[in-house]
Amino acid sequence: MSASVAHLPRRPTPTRRAMQWAFGLGALAYFVYLLWLFDFDRIFTGLPKLWVIVRLMIDWSQFAEWDHKELLRSMVETVAMAFLGTFLATLFALPLGFLGARNIVPNRVFRFLTRRIFDGCRGLDQFIWALVFVRAVGLGPIAGILAIMVAETGVLAKLFAEAIENIDTRQVDGIRSTGASRIAELRYGVLPQILPVLISQALYSIESNSREATILGLVGAGGIGLRLSERIQINAWDQVAYVIVLILITVASIDSVSRWLRLRLIGGPAARN
Amino acid sequence: MTSADPAWQLFERRFGALRRARRTESTLIFVILVLLFVVSAVWTDFSPGKILEGVPRIGEYFGKLFSIQPSESAPPVAVLAWPHLFGGVKEPQSIAYWFYRFNVYAALLWQTIQMAILATVLGYSAAFVLAFPAARTLTANRYVVFISRRLLEFMRTIPQVVLAFILVWPFGIGPLAGVLAIAIHTTGSLGKLFSELNENADLRPVEGVRSVGGSWLAQMRYGIVPQMLPGFLSYGLLRFEINVRSSTIIGFVGAGGIGQELKRVIGFNIYEEVSAICILILLIVVAIDLLSERVRHRLIGAMA
Numbered sequence: 001m002s003a004s005v006a007h008l009p010r011r012p013t014p015t016r017r018a019m020q021w022a023f024g025l026g027a028l029a030y031f032v033y034l035l036w037l038f039d040f041d042r043i044f045t046g047l048p049k050l051w052v053i054v055r056l057m058i059d060w061s062q063f064a065e066w067d068h069k070e071l072l073r074s075m076v077e078t079v080a081m082a083f084l085g086t087f088l089a090t091l092f093a094l095p096l097g098f099l100g101a102r103n104i105v106p107n108r109v110f111r112f113l114t115r116r117i118f119d120g121c122r123g124l125d126q127f128i129w130a131l132v133f134v135r136a137v138g139l140g141p142i143a144g145i146l147a148i149m150v151a152e153t154g155v156l157a158k159l160f161a162e163a164i165e166n167i168d169t170r171q172v173d174g175i176r177s178t179g180a181s182r183i184a185e186l187r188y189g190v191l192p193q194i195l196p197v198l199i200s201q202a203l204y205s206i207e208s209n210s211r212e213a214t215i216l217g218l219v220g221a222g223g224i225g226l227r228l229s230e231r232i233q234i235n236a237w238d239q240v241a242y243v244i245v246l247i248l249i250t251v252a253s254i255d256s257v258s259r260w261l262r263l264r265l266i267g268g269p270a271a272r273n
Numbered sequence: 274m275t276s277a278d279p280a281w282q283l284f285e286r287r288f289g290a291l292r293r294a295r296r297t298e299s300t301l302i303f304v305i306l307v308l309l310f311v312v313s314a315v316w317t318d319f320s321p322g323k324i325l326e327g328v329p330r331i332g333e334y335f336g337k338l339f340s341i342q343p344s345e346s347a348p349p350v351a352v353l354a355w356p357h358l359f360g361g362v363k364e365p366q367s368i369a370y371w372f373y374r375f376n377v378y379a380a381l382l383w384q385t386i387q388m389a390i391l392a393t394v395l396g397y398s399a400a401f402v403l404a405f406p407a408a409r410t411l412t413a414n415r416y417v418v419f420i421s422r423r424l425l426e427f428m429r430t431i432p433q434v435v436l437a438f439i440l441v442w443p444f445g446i447g448p449l450a451g452v453l454a455i456a457i458h459t460t461g462s463l464g465k466l467f468s469e470l471n472e473n474a475d476l477r478p479v480e481g482v483r484s485v486g487g488s489w490l491a492q493m494r495y496g497i498v499p500q501m502l503p504g505f506l507s508y509g510l511l512r513f514e515i516n517v518r519s520s521t522i523i524g525f526v527g528a529g530g531i532g533q534e535l536k537r538v539i540g541f542n543i544y545e546e547v548s549a550i551c552i553l554i555l556l557i558v559v560a561i562d563l564l565s566e567r568v569r570h571r572l573i574g575a576m577a
Contacts, residue, residue: 034391038448038529049443080313087310123555127434127522131539132547136334137327141317146331215434219525222317225435232438240439248430 078223085148097160121154141222396459404467429461448529
């Protein structure tokens with residue numbers, strides 16, 4: 001990155017300079033076009049209205065009358081959804097990860113197909129899966145859990161497959177040399193090597209999914225999102241602010257618990273942070 | 274006594290103790306996990322019975338997504354069939370019939386991508402500006418660092434969709450609210466990454482500029498920006514991929530893009546259009562991921 005400069009950079013040729021100018025002007029024109037396309041002049045009419053909303057948000061004088069029990073229940077439900085979805089996703093992703101790894105399954109066609117299935121699961125956002133599952137199994141947290149599960153299985157399976165492909169083969173060779181079965185090879189040769197990746201990924205997923213799960217309720221898939229959208233629709237801005245604060249606190253505490261667990265279980269700085 | 278033990282006995286004993294300790298720990302973790310699982314399952318009504326009851330319905334729904342009813346009285350058939358595959362728009366079971374509203378989807382997908390482009394550019398610029406005051410090594414005033422960091426944190430922790438939902442009220446239904454929501458979130462997360470990059474920057478160029486009397490702005494412009502630009506750009510592209518994904522869903526709350534159309538067709542149970550839009554979203558997301566991955570690898574190559 002920090003290449004030492006032995007001599008001053010050469011002055012660009014006129015044609016190159018003209019091209020740079022043309023490119024810059026083109027990009028600028030496109031940017032202005034985009035601002036125009038998306039009605040950025042509406043900002044000026046919107047800002048006063050936003051200010052009204054913000055003022056309503058910070059007025060918490062009605063605090064005692066809010067339905068705290070319902071809100072806290074939904075908040076716990078959100079975290080439970082994230083936990084269950086991630087837990088099930090990890091259970092499914094582990095065997096799938098083995099099936100998608102080059103050094104475990106040498107068949108190229110089979111591996112190509114499993115990899116495309118992973119892509120399909122994670123290419124669509126959890127939110128879209130939630131919409132589909134709400135239609136399929138009805139309103140409620142189960143749709144949310146299934147949505148988290150499907151989307152996260154795709155993410156985790158891909159990561160696990162990559163982790164399995166990057167293992168040190170000597171440990172597996174050692175197990176094999178003792179005449180162990182194929183299953184024992186995977187259990188004692190491969191699994192211990194990917195366990196740190198698995199744990200830190202699963203924890204990271206719980207963190208990010210509890211963030212994501214807060215919005216799944218907007219489409220009726222359970223959790224705090226439903227309460228939030230009800231309150232936005234009736235313009236109860238003070239309660240909207242309260243729910244957002246609840247979400248921020250919950251997410252922050254889950255983050256710190258999972259950071260502590262990660263340090264405790266794996267030791268040393270996290271693999272992905 | 275212990276000293277008289279042969280080495281192998283000592284080894285066996287210690288090995289046994291270690292193993293027992295490991296076993297207890299594993300059992301404990303397992304029990305805690307199962308407990309958490311049961312508690313969460315009870316709390317969310319997640320019972321095996323309900324799942325088993327739901328599985329056929331999920332299958333049925335996905336079946337419907339990929340089948341069409343050629344006419345009112347006719348039984349549903351698969352959405353595609355080989356003999357009709359390349360037939361015209363009027364011919365059921367052809368690609369043209371399935372994607373008959375492709376021009377509408379294409380326009381909306383293009384809008385979605387443009388929303389992601391604009392939001393990324395706006396968020397990137399704001400993050401670029403905020404990343405210097407938020408870097409501890411570059412800014413001496415502790416309060417400035419503290420405030421910029423909290424601001425970035427605040428911007429990235431509010432869920433994007435919620436933000437869009439709120440912004441739809443003052444700014445009206447349409448892509449503007451979505452662009453602003455994604456841009457704010459992008460500022461928060463890119464600003465954090467940029468400030469971390471800045472803190473790892475080599476400070477010698479900064480000292481060099483300072484020694485010739487350069488202002489703080491000049492120190493940043495000529496000391497930091499040149500060494501950080503490839504990293505910034507690479508993170509920016511990564512964020513663009515994420516923003517394309519986000520802008521496909523932001524329409525559910527009325528904030529523009531293909532999401533609005535997807536919500537409509539799901540609401541009206543127009544099954545074959547749901548699958549058509551989902552497939553298009555999937556294709557565009559994967560295509561942009563691949564494209565940006567190639568550009569990022571070239572950038573990283575240019576850095577080395």
